[in-house]
Amino acid sequence: MPECPELHLASVYINARCAGRRFTGAVEKSEVNKNAEVPFSCPEYTISAVSRGKELKVILTPLSGRHHVTHIVFRFGMSGSITMKNVSEMPKHAHLRFYTKDVPRQVLCFVDPRRFGSWHVNGSWQSERGPCVIQEYEQFRENVLKNLSDKVFDKPICEALLNQKYFNGIGNYLRSEILFRSQTPPFMQARPVLEAVKHMDEGNDLPLRKKVKIKKESPDILELCSLLPKEVVNLGGKGYEPGQSNDYSILLNWARCYFVPGMKSLKDHNGRTVWFQGDPGPLAPKGTKGGKPLKRKKATKPKSKARAVKKEENDEQIESKVVKSSARKRVMKSIKVEEEDGIKIEKPQRTKRTSQGVGNKKTSRRGSARKTSSHPQNIKATVQTSKVPRAVKAKTPQRKTAIPTRESSRIRILRKSGGRAAESTTD
DNA sequence: CGTCCACGTCTAC
DNA sequence: TAGACCTGGACGG
Structure with a gap:
């Protein structure tokens, strides 16, 4: 779900679904995901979010005690999304999970089948990224x-x-x-x-x-x-x-x-x-006019076929x-x-x-x-x-x-x- | 079954 | 400027 509308909608979704809800315990990461663990655990906390361009910041606010407010900056890659489900319906590829305290217990999940997405605990908006086209x-x-x-x-x-x-x-x-x-x-x-x-x-x-x-x-x-x-x-x-x-x-x-x-x-x-x-305009990749009907080639290369084929196609555009x-x-x-x-x-x-x-x-x-x-x-x-x-x-x-x-x-x-x-x- | 394609970065030659 | 990183759906054989 990854262009700015999706990131923005994810923030709206989080704020709507998490309003008035209390979360509890540790933030759980899937085994397979290579992003960092989120070292946050708290008996009671709330969740809110904001977005900027293709990034989403999720804020965890403890309701009591000596816990600190923590936030997580997400990038969604090609397939990231946020969803809230009952614990019994945990989606496949839910790589980061936040559990509610209230029952029936629910879980806010960062779902990302391809795992191109990333998160950074207490990270900043990526510095090389410009202002948000929607909000700035x-x-x-x-x-x-x-x-x-x-x-x-x-x-x-x-x-x-x-x-x-x-x-x-x-x-x-x-x-x-x-x-x-x-x-x-x-x-x-x-x-x-x-x-x-x-x-x-x-x-x-x-x-x-x-x-x-x-x-x-x-x-x-x-x-x-x-x-x-x-x-x-x-x-x-x-x-x-x-x-x-x-x-x-x-x-x-x-x-x-x-x-x-x-x-x-x-x-x-x-x-x-x-x-x-x-x-297409003047800077279009070359080879667009050979007139070749453009047959898709059968890939025969052993490795990285997709790439290789892509390349051939580019030549014929x-x-x-x-x-x-x-x-x-x-x-x-x-x-x-x-x-x-x-x-x-x-x-x-x-x-x-x-x-x-x-x-x-x-x-x-x-x-x-x-x-x-x-x-x-x-x-x-x-x-x-x-x-x-x-x-x-x-x-x-x-x-x-x-x-x-x-x-x-x-x-x-x-x-x-x-x-x-x-x-x-x-x- | 193998191939191709997909909303995006990242980093190594 | 290629690859790498991944999964999964649709299609063709």
């Missing part, structure tokens, strides 16, 4: 605009957006959404993009009122770095938490670009998939998602794969969708995500279509691909199928 917006903005000479901004904007020194809280799904909504090609160099934002701020030519209006109607890319995470927070639930809840399908359903059929994707220079529409799977194939009937400059794009063709499928959960990619899988890449059914970015409509170059219209029914369906509140606030 003004400082975040200033930090970026005052440091445009940093070589980080020599890079493509899509890569700069993942730099936590400037964009603390932005992760892979948010960057695609931000770029999409600001109609910025992902592989444009970051500096000019941000300098344009700066000039707009400084420009005197326009009356303030006009500027405000423009901002409101078409937020710039830095504003989107804060607005979009807030939108996700406002979806409620816990955000990106695969598998377990309907929250995940709601998040995917919210996305207009990330893993959305019809959108293109490329691996950036760090091997991370960036989703976009239209022109990909593609826009062509998801495979039988479920998807079914949907593929309605989708045609085209090719543009060597980049394949998947173009939704179906314009109308009737209700029904709906009933059967296979209707939308999001729906299937909710039901079965935890990973977008594994989702196949796709009826999803994207929507024209509202924010900045006019400004950008016309896209080569038609922007499909969104089906209004999809949302309804998903919402309906899920009543997601179920899990997140109950005991």
Whole structure:
């Protein structure tokens, strides 16, 4: 659950679930986890939390005696999350556990299947990380605009957006959404993009009122770095938490670009998939135009196959998602794969969708995500279509691909199928 | 069964 | 700028 909305939602969750509750005893760590033990034990204490970007601080406050307030700073890695359960329902991969004193006894757990997450007892917010895009917006903005000479901004904007020194809280799904909504090609160099934002701020030519209006109607890319995470927070639930809840399908359903059929994707220079529409921009990894249909190679290497294969693919550069799977194939009937400059794009063709499928959960990619899988890449059914970015409509170059219209029914369906509140606030 | 992919850092060549 | 660190779901054979 790891971009800033998820971390923030985790803090909200903790404060809601732990309010008025007393915890007791020692903090328990799983055997397998390599992070440090938490040397805190107390007959009675309370728990609260705050977040900043991609970090979460959990505060343990003793209610009596000579115990000291202790806090723990978490980073969630790729799969960390926080949940509260009855002791009898301890989740798998619960690596750090805090037990309630009250009965039925419950346990607040840091769950992290992949164990990329970390925690630091009495640690500070990581010093190299910038201000939180959600909660320290003004400082975040200033930090970026005052440091445009940093070589980080020599890079493509899509890569700069993942730099936590400037964009603390932005992760892979948010960057695609931000770029999409600001109609910025992902592989444009970051500096000019941000300098344009700066000039707009400084420009005197326009009356303030006009500027405000423009901002409101078409937020710039830095504003989107804060607005979009807030939108996700406002979806409620816990955000990106695969598998377990309907929250995940709601998040995917919210996305207009990330893993959305019809959108293109490329691996950036760090091997991370960036989703976009239209022109990739000048700094796109080389080899995107050979026109080779891009067959996935069979990996034959003995070791580190995944890497090796990735590399080969990078040479030919990909593609826009062509998801495979039988479920998807079914949907593929309605989708045609085209090719543009060597980049394949998947173009939704179906314009109308009737209700029904709906009933059967296979209707939308999001729906299937909710039901079965935890990973977008594994989702196949796709009826999803994207929507024209509202924010900045006019400004950008016309896209080569038609922007499909969104089906209004999809949302309804998903919402309906899920009543997601179920899990997140109950005991 | 093997391969690929996933919300992110980290650190070693 | 590669790997390393991990688990697990989906898919293809």
